Amino acid sequence: MDSKTLSRRSVLQGAAVAGLAGAAGFVPTRFAIGNTAKVKVGVMLPYSGTYAGLGEAITNGMKMAIAEKGGKLGGRDVEFVAVDDESDPAKAPENTNKLVTGEKVDFLVGTVHSGVAMGMVKVTRESGTITIIPNAGANAATGPMCAPNVFRTSFSNWQTTFPMGKVAIERGFKTVVTMTWKYAAGEEMIGAFEEHFTSRGGKIAKQILVPFPNVEFQANLTEIAALKPDAVMVFFAGAGALKFVKDYAAAGLKTIPLLGPGFLTDGVLKAQGEAAEGILTTLHYADALDTPLNKTFRAAYEKQFGKGADVYAVQGYDAGQLLVQGMAAVKGDTSSRPALISAMEKTEIKSPRGAFTFSKAHNPIQDIYLREVKNGQEVVLGIAQKSLVDPARGCKAV
Numbered sequence: 433m434d435s436k437t438l439s440r441r442s443v444l445q446g447a448a449v450a451g452l453a454g455a456a457g458f459v460p461t462r463f464a465i466g467n468t469a470k471v472k473v474g475v476m477l478p479y480s481g482t483y484a485g486l487g488e489a490i491t492n493g494m495k496m497a498i499a500e501k502g503g504k505l506g507g508r509d510v511e512f513v514a515v516d517d518e519s520d521p522a523k524a525p526e527n528t529n530k531l532v533t534g535e536k537v538d539f540l541v542g543t544v545h546s547g548v549a550m551g552m553v554k555v556t557r558e559s560g561t562i563t564i565i566p567n568a569g570a571n572a573a574t575g576p577m578c579a580p581n582v583f584r585t586s587f588s589n590w591q592t593t594f595p596m597g598k599v600a601i602e603r604g605f606k607t608v609v610t611m612t613w614k615y616a617a618g619e620e621m622i623g624a625f626e627e628h629f630t631s632r633g634g635k636i637a638k639q640i641l642v643p644f645p646n647v648e649f650q651a652n653l654t655e656i657a658a659l660k661p662d663a664v665m666v667f668f669a670g671a672g673a674l675k676f677v678k679d680y681a682a683a684g685l686k687t688i689p690l691l692g693p694g695f696l697t698d699g700v701l702k703a704q705g706e707a708a709e710g711i712l713t714t715l716h717y718a719d720a721l722d723t724p725l726n727k728t729f730r731a732a733y734e735k736q737f738g739k740g741a742d743v744y745a746v747q748g749y750d751a752g753q754l755l756v757q758g759m760a761a762v763k764g765d766t767s768s769r770p771a772l773i774s775a776m777e778k779t780e781i782k783s784p785r786g787a788f789t790f791s792k793a794h795n796p797i798q799d800i801y802l803r804e805v806k807n808g809q810e811v812v813l814g815i816a817q818k819s820l821v822d823p824a825r826g827c828k829a830v
Contacts (some may be wrong), residue, residue, distance in 0.1 A: 434774055435615025468509040471766065473755070474531030476552060477566075479516040482645050482670050483544045485699060487516075490566045490748030492737050494541060494816040497752025498733075504754055508671030513537060517548050519645075524551025532559045538766045539564065541751050544572035544587065544744075546616035553577050563774070566751040567744060568819060571620050574793040576826035580773055583794040585750040585781070587716050589620035590820040592693040595800045595816035596665065596714045597628025600691065605662040607637045608691075612667040614641035621667045629665075637661045647675045653683040664688055669695035674703050676764065681707035694718070697805060699742040708805045716783040716798045717743040718812045741784075750783045757781075793824035 443739075477487035489512070498510060503548030513535045515527045534553060536694075540556055540563045540716050543549050549568030555577035556563040565573060565582070569589035573582060600608060610626060615780045619641070626636055637659050656664060664685070668676045673696050680690060686709075690696075694715025697708055719742065721732070729749065733741035754776060761775035762768060778788050781796075788798040802816040 443527070458544050460617045462614050468508070471505045471539070471759070471764070472510045472511050472513060472537040473505075473537060474511055474536060474537035474540040474542075474561075475514040476517050476527055476531060476540060476548075477514070478519045478544050479514070479709040481519050483519050483671060486567065486670060486744045488546050489699070489742055489744035490541075490544070490751070492527065492733070493741070493745035493748030493750075494566065494752040496733060496736060497749045498756060501756045506759030508759075508764045517543050517545070517552075519545040519548060521545065521547035521551055524548045525555055528555040532556060532561050537561065538753060541566055541755075543568050545659060547619070549573055550577065550616070553579070553582055557582060562769070562772065563590070564751045564754055566747045568617070569620070570616050571825070572820070573794040574791070574803060574822055574824050574827060576828075578793045578824065578827035582753065583771045583776060585754055585791065585796065586747040587619055587798070588795050590624040591665070591795075591798070591800060591822050593621045593625040593693075593818055594716060595629050595802070595820065596625050596691055596693075596712075597630075597632065597634070597815055599712065599714065599802060600625075600629050600663060600665070601632040601634055603663075603689075605634065606691070607635050607661045608663050608665050608684075609637050609640065609659055610619045610665045611640040611642065611656075613644040613646070613672065615644045617669075618644075618667045622665065625665050625691075645672060647672050649676055649679045650683070653679060653685060656688070657683065661688065663691055665691040666696065667693055673697070674700040677704045677711070685775055686710070694743060694801075694803060697803075697810060699744065699811060701805065705808070709808070711805045713803050713810075714800050715743060716796070716800055717746050717801065718803045719810050720802050720803075721785065721801070722812070723784075723786070725782065726784040743785075746784050750781050750785075753781050753783070754779060781813075791821050791824065793822065793827045795822045795824065 479487045517527050540561050544567045546568045549570045560581050561580045565584040567586045569587050571588050610622045612622045690711045692713050694713040730741045748769040757779045762772050788796040791797050799815050800817045800820050802813045803810050
């Protein structure tokens with residue numbers, strides 16, 4: 433069967449048939465071993481390179497959520513098997529198969545880079561392995577590549593920046609230069625902004641694409657200065673975001689408002705210092721969200737890991753919560769994949785970002801906040817768009 437037309441029923445039935453055929457005298461896990469076997473959670477994240485810090489924060493958050501519930505999933509001990517995916521899309525199928533086929537994990541949690549996520553999902557939607565994406569926002573994961581066994585606890589790339597199109601118009605910006613790394617995440621985020629901004633009458637003066645992970649921006653900044661747009665909308669993250677913001681200020685461009693998804697400042701704001709002042713961003717989380725749950729989470733995270741939590745830690749934490757709640761609902765029985773998927777679909781995650789549920793395509797239905805850097809702090813100005821649902825364009829499997 434063509435994977436692009438894979439249906440919910442075929443995934444679930446195929447997984448069940450394969451499981452039954454693979455063992456003579458098949459006996460469900462709960463009867464065979466009384467749920468005493470460890471639950472194997474594969475973790476496929478970047479632990480080196482540009483996104484290493486993001487991989488660490490996601491891992492910390494996920495383990496913290498599980499530890500808060502006694503360190504078990506559905507009453508069973510947990511074994512984590514980690515692979516450094518190096519943010520390399522070419523290695524994604526091999527790394528995924530190490531965990532799915534080699535380690536036979538019950539769940540797979542990954543990844544950060546959208547290109548890597550696409551290679552990962554191609555493997556797991558065929559195997560039926562329940563997969564939780566704790567960061568990568570590739571639209572296709574909950575669009576054309578959606579599958580019953582694939583969930584996301586982060587965002588779609590479309591979600592993070594679509595609301596900024598309206599914000600830009602409301603602030604009187606008529607011409608905008610957009611700039612990003614030339615790869616899936618960047619192009620989709622910039623595309624969503626452009627979609628909304630131009631639909632309301634805005635004009636894109638120029639779209640600048642930079643090879644990933646290049647961080648030499650000087651020639652691009654000189655071009656922006658010559659174009660004199662009303663604002664500049666960019667996507668960069670991690671070390672790239674840190675350097676871009678500092679270079680932007682050093683080039684004397686602070687008079688041109690800088691916009692972006694929250695990844696432009698999250699995790700690197702302190703290091704960006706004065707250069708980040710005044711940056712406007714939209715995201716599904718903000719460090720400064722004034723809620724009891726967020727304050728409790730941040731205090732616990734800092735106490736345990738000796739550093740402040742960020743959006744990546746939150747997304748990992750919520751991946752852990754999804755595992756905890758899903759497994760609790762089926763009392764640790766991973767043998768009934770349809771029941772487990774159904775339980776996960778119905779889960780409401782009480783997240784530090786605010787409570788969210790899942791769309792039919794398994795993407796969070798969540799508020800997107802408008803934030804501004806003021807006096808070195810990320811200040812929440814309000815909600816840019818409430819309960820935003822990703823359009824899941826091309827999704828046919830759920």
